[in-house]
Amino acid sequence: MRSFRFPFLFAMLVALPLTAQRGIPALRSPAPMMFSAGGGTIAAQAAAPTSTFQNVATMSQLMVEIIYPTSDDIFYIGRTPPESDLDWMRFQRTALTLAESGNLLMMPGRARDQGDWIKYSKMLVDVGAAAYKLGKAKDLDGILALNDQLYTACVTCHQQYRPGYGRRQLPTPAPR
Structure with a gap:
């Protein structure tokens, strides 16, 4: 059971920022997420998407x-x-x-x-x-x-x- 939690945690930490960048409304907020890992709780901050804006005109x-x-x-x-x-x-x-x-x-x-x-x-x-x-x-x-x-x-x-x-x-x- 324990070996299942850490890959799941890793997958969630990777997947959340990616889905947030794709614009899924429920996941767009960089609000802290709580995960249970081996009886303890780990708080993970969803990464904010990086800006892709490029100013062209002055x-x-x-x-x-x-x-x-x-x-x-x-x-x-x-x-x-x-x-x-x-x-x-x-x-x-x-x-x-x-x-x-x-x-x-x-x-x-x-x-x-x-x-x-x-x-x-x-x-x-x-x-x-x-x-x-x-x-x-x-x-x-x-x-x-x-x-x-x-x-x-x-x-x-x-x-x-x-x-x-x-x-x-x-x-x-x-x-x-």
Whole structure:
């Protein structure tokens, strides 16, 4: 009987982290597991999966190539509102892109801190998700009403984390 317990214990210690990485909900938590071995109890901590994230874009590239264009599409939707189903589908894609870009900002290696940075990034996720739902409903007025939330998310983050934000540099005169 004793020879059966240790191979079983070893198999469980190996299998739990592997199943956790595959996303089985009951095993995703790295909560301690208790095993009985030879009359004693052994506590084993399930190993947390290692991160496989790879940041490809710089913060500037994320802002210029993804976040600014998608936020502009939401800010200025009133100028050229979607008319066809295809236009609305494009808007929905834009809104999802904005929402997911908030998640990109929270990735390891990008998040500046776990306080306000995360709060402002989540605001971006929330606005993008709301815009997506409103886009599915083809609710132009609802989307326009999101402008204040989106503006707040962008401006408060930039004021805190973007040096010199809001202070326009005057051009220096050429030497004579």
